Amino acid sequence: AQPAPVVAPISAEQQRNVERLRNAALESDLAWDIVEGLVTDVGPRLAASEAEARAREWSAAMLRRQGFSNVRIEPFTMPFWDAVREEASIVSPSRQPMVIAALGGSAPTPEGGLEAEVIRFESLAALEAATSAQVQGRIVFIDERMTRTQDGSGYGPAVAKRGGCASRAQARGAAACIIRSVGTDTQRVAHQGGSVRQMPLGTSLPVAALSPADADVLGRLAQGGAVRVNLNIQVEVRDEAPSGNVIAEIRGRERPEEIVLLAAHLDSWDLGQGAVDDGAGVAIITAAAKLIRDLPRRPRRTIRILLAGAEENGVFGGREYGRVHGSETHVVAAESDFGAGRIYSVSTLFNEDALQYARAIQRQLAPLGVNLGNNTTGGGADVDAIRRTGAAIVDLNQDGSLYFDVHHTPNDTLDAIDPEALRQNVAAWAVFAYLVADSDWVLTPPAPPAE
Amino acid sequence: AQPAPVVAPISAEQQRNVERLRNAALESDLAWDIVEGLVTDVGPRLAASEAEARAREWSAAMLRRQGFSNVRIEPFTMPFWDAVREEASIVSPSRQPMVIAALGGSAPTPEGGLEAEVIRFESLAALEAATSAQVQGRIVFIDERMTRTQDGSGYGPAVAKRGGCASRAQARGAAACIIRSVGTDTQRVAHQGGSVRQMPLGTSLPVAALSPADADVLGRLAQGGAVRVNLNIQVEVRDEAPSGNVIAEIRGRERPEEIVLLAAHLDSWDLGQGAVDDGAGVAIITAAAKLIRDLPRRPRRTIRILLAGAEENGVFGGREYGRVHGSETHVVAAESDFGAGRIYSVSTLFNEDALQYARAIQRQLAPLGVNLGNNTTGGGADVDAIRRTGAAIVDLNQDGSLYFDVHHTPNDTLDAIDPEALRQNVAAWAVFAYLVADSDWVLTPPAPPAE
Numbered sequence: 001a002q003p004a005p006v007v008a009p010i011s012a013e014q015q016r017n018v019e020r021l022r023n024a025a026l027e028s029d030l031a032w033d034i035v036e037g038l039v040t041d042v043g044p045r046l047a048a049s050e051a052e053a054r055a056r057e058w059s060a061a062m063l064r065r066q067g068f069s070n071v072r073i074e075p076f077t078m079p080f081w082d083a084v085r086e087e088a089s090i091v092s093p094s095r096q097p098m099v100i101a102a103l104g105g106s107a108p109t110p111e112g113g114l115e116a117e118v119i120r121f122e123s124l125a126a127l128e129a130a131t132s133a134q135v136q137g138r139i140v141f142i143d144e145r146m147t148r149t150q151d152g153s154g155y156g157p158a159v160a161k162r163g164g165c166a167s168r169a170q171a172r173g174a175a176a177c178i179i180r181s182v183g184t185d186t187q188r189v190a191h192q193g194g195s196v197r198q199m200p201l202g203t204s205l206p207v208a209a210l211s212p213a214d215a216d217v218l219g220r221l222a223q224g225g226a227v228r229v230n231l232n233i234q235v236e237v238r239d240e241a242p243s244g245n246v247i248a249e250i251r252g253r254e255r256p257e258e259i260v261l262l263a264a265h266l267d268s269w270d271l272g273q274g275a276v277d278d279g280a281g282v283a284i285i286t287a288a289a290k291l292i293r294d295l296p297r298r299p300r301r302t303i304r305i306l307l308a309g310a311e312e313n314g315v316f317g318g319r320e321y322g323r324v325h326g327s328e329t330h331v332v333a334a335e336s337d338f339g340a341g342r343i344y345s346v347s348t349l350f351n352e353d354a355l356q357y358a359r360a361i362q363r364q365l366a367p368l369g370v371n372l373g374n375n376t377t378g379g380g381a382d383v384d385a386i387r388r389t390g391a392a393i394v395d396l397n398q399d400g401s402l403y404f405d406v407h408h409t410p411n412d413t414l415d416a417i418d419p420e421a422l423r424q425n426v427a428a429w430a431v432f433a434y435l436v437a438d439s440d441w442v443l444t445p446p447a448p449p450a451e
Numbered sequence: 452a453q454p455a456p457v458v459a460p461i462s463a464e465q466q467r468n469v470e471r472l473r474n475a476a477l478e479s480d481l482a483w484d485i486v487e488g489l490v491t492d493v494g495p496r497l498a499a500s501e502a503e504a505r506a507r508e509w510s511a512a513m514l515r516r517q518g519f520s521n522v523r524i525e526p527f528t529m530p531f532w533d534a535v536r537e538e539a540s541i542v543s544p545s546r547q548p549m550v551i552a553a554l555g556g557s558a559p560t561p562e563g564g565l566e567a568e569v570i571r572f573e574s575l576a577a578l579e580a581a582t583s584a585q586v587q588g589r590i591v592f593i594d595e596r597m598t599r600t601q602d603g604s605g606y607g608p609a610v611a612k613r614g615g616c617a618s619r620a621q622a623r624g625a626a627a628c629i630i631r632s633v634g635t636d637t638q639r640v641a642h643q644g645g646s647v648r649q650m651p652l653g654t655s656l657p658v659a660a661l662s663p664a665d666a667d668v669l670g671r672l673a674q675g676g677a678v679r680v681n682l683n684i685q686v687e688v689r690d691e692a693p694s695g696n697v698i699a700e701i702r703g704r705e706r707p708e709e710i711v712l713l714a715a716h717l718d719s720w721d722l723g724q725g726a727v728d729d730g731a732g733v734a735i736i737t738a739a740a741k742l743i744r745d746l747p748r749r750p751r752r753t754i755r756i757l758l759a760g761a762e763e764n765g766v767f768g769g770r771e772y773g774r775v776h777g778s779e780t781h782v783v784a785a786e787s788d789f790g791a792g793r794i795y796s797v798s799t800l801f802n803e804d805a806l807q808y809a810r811a812i813q814r815q816l817a818p819l820g821v822n823l824g825n826n827t828t829g830g831g832a833d834v835d836a837i838r839r840t841g842a843a844i845v846d847l848n849q850d851g852s853l854y855f856d857v858h859h860t861p862n863d864t865l866d867a868i869d870p871e872a873l874r875q876n877v878a879a880w881a882v883f884a885y886l887v888a889d890s891d892w893v894l895t896p897p898a899p900p901a902e
């Protein structure tokens with residue numbers, strides 16, 4: 001018989017506190033109130049916009065009100081991009097409007113739009129196999145679907161066309177690129193998202209996503225003969241615009257220099273409210289930390305909340321956090337940026353010895369329906385810079401079956417959040433963060449993972 | 452014991468044909484192909500627009516191709532109204548955009564929009580109970596929800612505010628009126644619809660519907676303090692614009708002057724594709740009639756298809772049909788204008804003697820899951836003028852549980868139609884229309900029903 005896996009013991013005080021956190025979280029409306037407040041008082045908050053600045057002020061005030069320490073805004077600047085007009089229509093064989101969203105970083109079209117014949121491809125790979133003679137002067141249309149999965153693994157293959165279409169199409173002389181939205185829904189909405197991160201603005205093509213129903217129509221027409229489309233994208237850009245990270249802490253009672261980093265991002269795309277992406281994450285980590293703050297005594301280590309700015313259009317906040325704080329000791333970093341679906345497993349990136357503590361944490365999460373995942377997790381975009389410094393990583397994996405129905409769409413609104421699942425998230429985050437912060441365990445992997 | 456209800460016999464030939472129609476319909480893709488073609492080749496088709504004219508040409512060509520007789524377009528003129536801009540945003544306490552739809556007949560705002568404080572009411576009745584002092588200069592917001600029901604009976608109470616808000620608000624000196632969309636969904640879409648039918652254009656207020664998520668935000672803010680909104684609606688209007696009805700027939704072999712009228716409407720609101728409302732109806736009645744045309748011999752009476760123009764913004768096509776054809780003998784009139792949900796019952800407005808024939812029809816529909824409904828039905832809007840001439844009426848009642856999720860929204864697209872339910876509709880319509888057209892029964896009620 002195999003030896004039973006070793007599970008590190010936790011103290012009686014810790015056991016009491018874990019139970020208190022679980023119970024309190026499952027009855028708390030705090031996370032709901034936070035995300036409801038954010039979408040009501042601020043609404044969408046595009047990276048480096050005036051609304052994102054208001055979101056920082058709103059968050060800092062909220063975090064102070066919740067009693068956190070060292071609440072501060074750490075400003076930085078970055079390029080600003082916004083679509084002020086995004087319209088498309090089929091003009092022949094007959095005229096009808098389409099629902100589109102300009103992709104982040106898209107170049108503008110001429111005023112009034114550009115009109116060209118459409119060439120349809122089944123995939124990005126099919127575009128890559130095409131010649132300039134086929135594509136020259138045309139609007140490339142990549143009509144590829146995304147697969148629905150619990151873990152969101154359908155996203156990677158489907159999103160390749162969002163980042164890759166403009167450059168491949170441009171290399172073949174195309175006029176513009178439109179893609180079937182990266183999403184799993186059939187609603188009449190287009191999914192936003194970055195396309196050409198950090199490229200000098202204006203050097204790429206106009207690039208946009210189509211709603212599924214419009215992709216259906218365009219696909220049928222394009223398979224039946226010549227189709228012409230007018231695409232009109234006007235953008236507002238600024239080289240240097242203000243963004244910032246919002247930080248708050250529960251100072252550790254014994255090892256305050258050791259940091260447990262809980263991250264989410266404050267910015268959002270602007271067709272929706274940014275409720276699911278990532279108002280939910282902001283609410284989950286804040287509510288979890290607040291429950292820990294309400295315990296009889298603070299944990300040994302410092303818990304730090306990072307509400308990162310400008311994740312969506314290039315992870316500017318996460319990188320800036322790494323630049324400023326990368327030399328501090330991060331015991332573990334974790335990010336909540338996958339909506340508010342129920343957490344079904346906990347994955348880690350710990351050293352071998354510490355796996356027994358990962359098992360101890362999972363045992364305390366088991367009553368919430370959380371299984372033990374792998375020890376090879378990568379963490380989210382906003383903690384990537386900290387992972388590279390050698391920090392341990394925890395991922396609380398959420399059910400993402402419905403996430404890509406609303407992700408980056410006008411339907412990313414408060415009603416897309418299930419209050420019950422939100423509470424389960426808070427409970428899991430509170431238990432995990434408390435157990436890590438109140439321990440002496442060295443969790444960091446033996447060496448920084450390979451890039 | 453009660454006497455068993457009398458069921459009129461049908462002939463052996465009729466029984467064979469009914470079975471043939473049922474089986475053929477349940478395997479036919481014709482209705483799907485028609486609605487797919489309409490939304491692909493034409494798309495949305497606002498009353499009296501250029502697109503509606505294309506829909507008439509498309510339909511006439513399609514009806515000729517299907518082999519119908521006397522295919523013709525009967526033109527008329529009517530006022531044209533279209534919103535060329537429909538935008539709204541909350542401007543204080545903080546700025547955020549809202550998703551709205553201008554309601555049919557809305558007056559325009561000044562260029563750039565009008566800005567005013569919002570006054571929220573729970574219902575139209577609450578607005579009616581308000582004083583001018585409360586409402587004067589404000590934007591009235593009616594924040595009333597709609598109930599989901601199988602038979603669509605939640606629509607009547609909810610839609611009252613759509614037609615009634617502008618006049619009530621105007622009488623109290625309001626600047627404009629916005630309503631929570633008349634619908635049952637929680638998608639980020641606003642539901643279009645007529646507001647001030649047949650009023651002289653420009654004499655009403657600007658009036659718009661809000662998406663549910665935006666109504667949620669606005670409702671929370673308005674209950675928390677003063678809220679200002681900017682509403683920007685620009686419209687295009689023409690006093691006399693061309694619309695028309697499309698008509699096609701299967702001439703009766705014995706009594707061609709007796710008409711069985713099958714109606715649907717060709718126009719649609721323009722945020723969606725008009726797939727469910729009423730592309731589905733167009734497809735159902737056309738496919739059903741085509742199956743009857745394919746029988747070994749034509750029915751005794753004439754089956755006439757009416758694809759009415761301009762239903763949405765005032766039932767112009769239905770009234771015009773009544774004006775031109777009201778003196779002809781309409782044995783029965785029926786309309787398909789409630790999407791493509793499965794038919795669960797057949798209701799009639801027949802004379803007492805003919806109820807045994809209604810029962811005979813229902814017996815033949817029973818294998819499709821269709822029960823016998825009442826004998827007090829009113830028929831749809833486009834056959835109302837013909838009902839008033841004393842025609843008998845048949846309603847094939849569709850499950851409308853999901854209809855008001857997409858009704859008059861951008862989500863009224865082809866994917867909202869269930870192909871299986873569509874076939875069941877065609878089967879029921881083919882059986883009913885054939886049995887009425889191939890009979891000698893006098894179905895008309897004893898006297899025109901009271902208004």
Ligand SMILES: [Zn+2]
Nearest residue numbers: 265277278337
């Ligand atoms: Zn995110």
Ligand SMILES: [Zn+2]
Nearest residue numbers: 269277312408
């Ligand atoms: Zn995102």
Ligand SMILES: [Zn+2]
Nearest residue numbers: 716728729788
């Ligand atoms: Zn209709």
Ligand SMILES: [Zn+2]
Nearest residue numbers: 720728763859
């Ligand atoms: Zn309608």
